Amino acid sequence: MAITREGRICSFCGEPGGPGTDLPLIGGLGAQVCARCIDDFHETIHDEELLAAARSTLPWDSMTDAEVLATLPMIMSSAEQTTAFAHEWVDMLRTRRVSWAEIGRALGVSRQAAWERFARKSGDKGATA
Template identity: 80%
Template sequence: MAITREGRICSFCGEPGGPGTDLRLIGGLGAQVCERCVDDFHGILHDEATYAEARGSFPWERMDDAELLATLPQILASAEQNTAFAHEWVDLLRSRNISWAEIGRALGVSRQAAWERFSRRSPDKGATA
């Protein structure tokens, strides 16, 4: 099973990227970041005044209601991307014959709870091992 960046978005700005787009994404564990955001963060981290300003308040404290509402779909898209990635990760584990019991232990839940959460998208629908 190959996990790809196809159809992914930048977890920070929400722009679509990956193969077939001009926006290159890097990252892992569900979160993806585009080059523009990396450059922006690099600029913040390496400029003392900008860094101090960024540390002073959270972005949502400076947003008006319309900006907050406009950002909500991006937050949900990023959350959905991470949920899909978790399913892909479990599919990868199952393709390597990792048992539902082992997956459940890693998640701190029972084998059944892991299976109920992740088997619906998994190609193997059995609750074996």
């Protein structure tokens, strides 16, 4: 099973990126970041004024209710991407014949809880092993 960046979005700005786009994405653990956001973050951490401003305020403090509402779908898209990434990792582990018990232990849940959360999405119907 190949896990790719195709169809992913930047977890910070929400822009689609990856293969077939002009926006390279890098990252892991479900979060992806685009080159533009990396450049913005790099500029911020290397500019004392920008860094002080970033440390003193939270972005949503200066946003209107309409701006916060407009951002909510991007937050949900990023969360859904991270959840899908977890499913891909579980699929990969099952392809490697890692047991549901081992997956459950890694997640701090029972074998049954791991299976209930991930098996239906992955198509893995085997509740044993």
